[in-house]
Amino acid sequence: MxxxxxxxxxxxxxxxxxxxxxxxxxxxxxxxxxxxxxxxxxxxxxxxxxxxxxxxxxxxxxxxxxxxxxxxxxxxxxxxxxxxxxxxxxxxxxxxxxxxxxxxxxxxxxxxxxxxxxxxxxxxxxxxxxxxxxxxxxxxxxxxxxxxxxxxxxxxxxxxxxIAEHPSLSHQLQDLISEDISGDWSVDRVTAKVALSESTLRRKLKAEGTDIHAIINRTRLGHALHLVQTTMDPIGRIAERCGYSSQSRFTDKFKQLFGITPSELRKTRTNRDET
The missing domain is CATH 2.60.120.810 (Jelly Rolls)
Structure with missing residues (x-):
């Protein structure tokens, strides 16, 4: 080197x-x-x-x-x-x-x-x-x-x-949700923030190959992935910080998207057991 x-x-x-x-x-x-x-x-x-x-x-x-x-x-x-x-x-x-x-x-x-x-x-x-x-x-x-x-x-x-793609509506929503990652992001709250009707928002997102719930889930789990990779916070605390009241539900969603549980990923960083 x-x-x-x-x-x-x-x-x-x-x-x-x-x-x-x-x-x-x-x-x-x-x-x-x-x-x-x-x-x-x-x-x-x-x-x-x-x-x-x-x-x-x-x-x-x-x-x-x-x-x-x-x-x-x-x-x-x-x-x-x-x-x-x-x-x-x-x-x-x-x-x-x-x-x-x-x-x-x-x-x-x-x-x-x-x-x-x-x-x-x-x-x-x-x-x-x-x-x-x-x-x-x-x-x-x-x-x-x-x-x-x-x-x-x-x-x-x-x-x-x-290298930078012009931000799509999906990107704009991800930025919006990231500002309050643990908040209650109902469809009504999202539509109010972007000043679009629910039907218009759903139509625009469908054209981008996604939907509101998928964006909320991906944004929260993306932040969770970052926290698992860069902190030693307990997994339960990370789940809470990312808007999940149930750690088991958070773990299931995390594995479903990333193919690995938060605890399994944490073990690749350290020999310590974290929960």
Missing amino acids: HDYLQELTESAKKTRQVDKPLPFSLYSSITEQHILNAPIMKPLLICVLAGVKQLGKDSEIVCPAGGFVFLSNSPTIDMRNIPVNEEYLAVLIDFEYSDFNQFKRTTNQSKKYFQGNLDYMLAKTLQQYMEWSTYSHPAAWHFRKKELLQIIYQCGYDDVGV
């Missing part, structure tokens, strides 16, 4: 000790994780620092340590996180659609993903971004995110300009 990648990895590990929200996530595992239908609600940059990440139903996308993959805000994707020697370790940063306004689009078509390598410039930029985030004010985070996108572009990855 290059020295600058080792420095980046050590810097990332230090952020585990930071007890405050940060504009990135650190995912790790000591045994292989296989997660089905992982929701990608916003354009997502995944930088693999250790191990290998595989994406797609047939693992057609392979990203080894020292590489990155940038995913469009597509609905879902299957993924495997594979430790090599020690652990799997990756930094994840999601972006708002507006962050990409700095790029002039020459086509209406979006890329589903693109890949690249963490060269010296990208690695140092990412390291500085993570270190700066630990003490900076949250109001300034989006400026550095836009700068990170510009650095990726300047490193020759033109596809960053077309």
Whole structure:
């Protein structure tokens, strides 16, 4: 491993000790994780620092340590996180659609993903971004995110300009629900928030291949997946935070979508038993 990648990895590990929200996530595992239908609600940059990440139903996308993959805000994707020697370790940063306004689009078509390598410039930029985030004010985070996108572009990855799909109605509803993830999201509340009749909303969502309840469920479970991967909160507490009054119902819904229970996924991160 290059020295600058080792420095980046050590810097990332230090952020585990930071007890405050940060504009990135650190995912790790000591045994292989296989997660089905992982929701990608916003354009997502995944930088693999250790191990290998595989994406797609047939693992057609392979990203080894020292590489990155940038995913469009597509609905879902299957993924495997594979430790090599020690652990799997990756930094994840999601972006708002507006962050990409700095790029002039020459086509209406979006890329589903693109890949690249963490060269010296990208690695140092990412390291500085993570270190700066630990003490900076949250109001300034989006400026550095836009700068990170510009650095990726300047490193020759033109596809960053077309990686973000225009937010669909489904994406807009996911953002809305995410603002109150544990709230009571009845159909009436959703229609009132988006100022659409129930019939119009259902028709528009059907055209996108989904429905209100599926979006609510996917948004809540997507947040739950993030909490299982990044915290050591008890599973029951995660269920409650994501709007589920019954832990057993939450576990059933989680396994139905992702193909693994929260407790099984937690065990890939640690040898401790968590309930």
